[in-house]
Amino acid sequence: MTGPSLTVDSTQLLRAAAIVHQASSAFVGFRTSISPDPSPLAPESLGASEIARATVTAATHQLSRAQDAGQGLAALGQTVAGGLQLAAVGFEVLESTPLGGPR
Amino acid sequence: MSTSGAGDSVARAAISDAAQRLGHDDPFAVVDDLVGVDVGALRAWSGLTSNARQSLSDGTGRLVDALGPMAAGWSNPAPQRVIHRQREAGLAARDVLGRQIDAAQDVISTLESTRLSAQAEVTGAEARILATGWPPGADLLSWAAGNGALPVVSATIGGLADAVIRLRSRNDAALESLTTTLRTDPAEAVDTLLADMHATNLEVALPAGPGLDPPAEIDRANLDHLAADLQSSDLSVQFAALGVQAALDKARADGGQAQLLVYESASSTSQGRAAISIGDITRADNVVTKAPGVSSAPATMSDGIGTAVALRDRAEELDPSARTAVVAWYGYNTPLGAVGGSPMTPLADVANVAAATSDVNARVGGVQLVEDLKNFRALAPQDARFVGIGFSMGSTVVSAAGAYGADFDDLVMLGSPGASVDVGSAADYPGTVPEHVWVGSYDQDPITTGITDNLAGALNGLRLNQYQPTAFGPDPADADFGARVLDVQSNVPDPSVHVGGLLGWVVNPLANKVVDLSAHHSEDNYLSGASLDAVASIVVGHYDDVPVRPGR
Numbered sequence: 001m002t003g004p005s006l007t008v009d010s011t012q013l014l015r016a017a018a019i020v021h022q023a024s025s026a027f028v029g030f031r032t033s034i035s036p037d038p039s040p041l042a043p044e045s046l047g048a049s050e051i052a053r054a055t056v057t058a059a060t061h062q063l064s065r066a067q068d069a070g071q072g073l074a075a076l077g078q079t080v081a082g083g084l085q086l087a088a089v090g091f092e093v094l095e096s097t098p099l100g101g102p103r
Numbered sequence: 104m105s106t107s108g109a110g111d112s113v114a115r116a117a118i119s120d121a122a123q124r125l126g127h128d129d130p131f132a133v134v135d136d137l138v139g140v141d142v143g144a145l146r147a148w149s150g151l152t153s154n155a156r157q158s159l160s161d162g163t164g165r166l167v168d169a170l171g172p173m174a175a176g177w178s179n180p181a182p183q184r185v186i187h188r189q190r191e192a193g194l195a196a197r198d199v200l201g202r203q204i205d206a207a208q209d210v211i212s213t214l215e216s217t218r219l220s221a222q223a224e225v226t227g228a229e230a231r232i233l234a235t236g237w238p239p240g241a242d243l244l245s246w247a248a249g250n251g252a253l254p255v256v257s258a259t260i261g262g263l264a265d266a267v268i269r270l271r272s273r274n275d276a277a278l279e280s281l282t283t284t285l286r287t288d289p290a291e292a293v294d295t296l297l298a299d300m301h302a303t304n305l306e307v308a309l310p311a312g313p314g315l316d317p318p319a320e321i322d323r324a325n326l327d328h329l330a331a332d333l334q335s336s337d338l339s340v341q342f343a344a345l346g347v348q349a350a351l352d353k354a355r356a357d358g359g360q361a362q363l364l365v366y367e368s369a370s371s372t373s374q375g376r377a378a379i380s381i382g383d384i385t386r387a388d389n390v391v392t393k394a395p396g397v398s399s400a401p402a403t404m405s406d407g408i409g410t411a412v413a414l415r416d417r418a419e420e421l422d423p424s425a426r427t428a429v430v431a432w433y434g435y436n437t438p439l440g441a442v443g444g445s446p447m448t449p450l451a452d453v454a455n456v457a458a459a460t461s462d463v464n465a466r467v468g469g470v471q472l473v474e475d476l477k478n479f480r481a482l483a484p485q486d487a488r489f490v491g492i493g494f495s496m497g498s499t500v501v502s503a504a505g506a507y508g509a510d511f512d513d514l515v516m517l518g519s520p521g522a523s524v525d526v527g528s529a530a531d532y533p534g535t536v537p538e539h540v541w542v543g544s545y546d547q548d549p550i551t552t553g554i555t556d557n558l559a560g561a562l563n564g565l566r567l568n569q570y571q572p573t574a575f576g577p578d579p580a581d582a583d584f585g586a587r588v589l590d591v592q593s594n595v596p597d598p599s600v601h602v603g604g605l606l607g608w609v610v611n612p613l614a615n616k617v618v619d620l621s622a623h624h625s626e627d628n629y630l631s632g633a634s635l636d637a638v639a640s641i642v643v644g645h646y647d648d649v650p651v652r653p654g655r
Contacts (some may be wrong), residue, residue, distance in 0.1 A: 079184055
């Protein structure tokens with residue numbers, strides 16, 4: 001379908017949506033559950049010193065943030081994939097109308 | 104720590120006691136801390152973080168594969184830009200984790216090395232003490248003093264105490280280094296991206312021109328509204344918002360300054376509304392409001408930004424002393440453009456086709472345009488000139504708005520299917536004299552030559568459009584209408600197709616109409632070349648430079 005300078009190929013859009021959806025699954029490690037893995041570090045795992053405790057605290061936090069990053073990107077990907085599917089279907093319907101061309 | 108026998112264990116107790124009597128910290132307290140570090144836990148942490156990094160790597164790699172089909176599937180750059188930014192954020196997170204894993208591996212090596220070294224230091228010290236002939240069970244320092252072994256015993260204990268302190272310092276330095284690396288948040292880039300999807304910090308702060316005050320932030324409320332919609336869980340709302348954001352980005356990149364003058368969310372029954380000004384409306388001498396044709400919507404409005412920028416640029420070339428702002432106005436519900444609004448259904452589809460063959464949407468849009476123009480006038484300088492330009496059904500909108508009191512200084516209809524059923528001639532605009540009503544109509548453009556009336560008639564036969572015998576009102580390029588018709592030619596070659604076979608005589612005329620429609624009837628074609636020059640001359644009031652010819 002074409003508009004003033006718009007080009008749309010619904011088949012390609014659906015293909016792109018499927019790939020983005022796969023990327024979303026990859027971002028969370030293909031897990032069916034997105035529950036984060038607990039950190040294996042206990043407060044004194046690396047020693048009783050102040051720096052050892054601080055390291056454990058930072059490492060535990062950043063593991064959680066690493067999982068946040070994957071989940072955030074997965075959620076965004078799912079939104080984009082859904083939008084692309086919606087657009088593809090919408091354009092497909094428009095394409096099938098008698099007045100699918102530009103006006 | 105491990106011990107190799109009862110003698111070692113007795114030696115350990117003696118060394119510990121002697122060290123403290125000699126003024127050292129108990130070396131075995133330090134050694135126990137060094138040896139007791141759970142390196143396996145840090146290794147497990149590294150493994151989980153590596154998994155997360157691998158997931159980010161896999162996801163970003165897969166996104167690359169989506170860019171090709173997306174570029175081939177939709178010329179709208181907004182979704183591609185989102186994917187591109189999503190991938191960049193994923194790569195940034197991956198790289199942060201990579202550095203943290205590397206730092207953790209260094210620490211694991213250090214901790215393991217330290218543990219072995221501490222054990223070796225203890226074993227060596229015990230061996231040296233036992234080698235002096237010290238009888239286990241005797242007080243070590245007393246025995247050494249009485250047997251000439253005090254220098255060896257003191258040196259051994261002092262050496263052990265110093266060694267374990269050095270090992271502890273080495274561990275602390277390694278942990279300090281890891282903690283420093285762990286200060287970088289791996290999710291920061293992702294958080295920024297998600298915030299940008301709805302926050303106003305996507306807005307690019309543009310430098311003001313020399314001697315100019317920064318432009319007033321007249322569109323803050325609309326930008327905030329758009330930012331919120333970018334995070335909407337309603338895909339129709341979010342997708343239309345993405346389109347508007349893409350148009351804003353394009354307008355800022357190509358036009359230098361953009362203001363979101365109108366923004367209303369899409370919904371299940373509406374495409375939403377948006378208007379973007381190319382140039383600062385608050386300082387404009389000329390304000391153009393440009394309405395698009397069918398198949399347009401806020402979700403795809405970046406397609407109309409290019410012509411708005413081209414018109415603004417050409418107008419300012421023709422009159423460098425005057426500032427021109429061109430408002431891309433996507434303020435009416437355009438048939439066949441419902442991307443950001445309602446999901447299309449067969450029933451809605453039929454309704455859209457019917458809507459495309461009448462000017463009802465255009466006349467409703469005309470009322471909306473009059474209302475929006477009141478706001479635009481309030482923002483613009485008091486003596487600014489206002490020009491209404493519409494392409495295709497958008498021309499019907501601006502014509503209807505003119506009839507309803509838009510008070511355009513100049514009104515320009517391009518590729519018009521008709522001036523709306525509420526307008527009979529160029530004398531029907533209360534605020535615009537006929538000499539300032541202009542029409543651009545290519546002879547090869549089938550939309551301007553009755554095809555829409557024919558289609559409306561066909562639909563009347565199907566009882567889909569029975570309330571309106573003429574689809575869009577009079578042809579404004581008709582001599583009787585009384586407008587000034589631009590003497591310009593289409594910018595594209597006149598294509599022709601020939602279909603052979605027994606039915607060629609039936610198919611050829613229809614095929615050529617379709618080809619003409621595609622080739623000549625586009626906003627780009629009407630706002631480029633000689634036609635763009637003519638329209639830009641109207642915008643800046645250089646009327647003598649506008650070529651005109653008699654109407655049809």
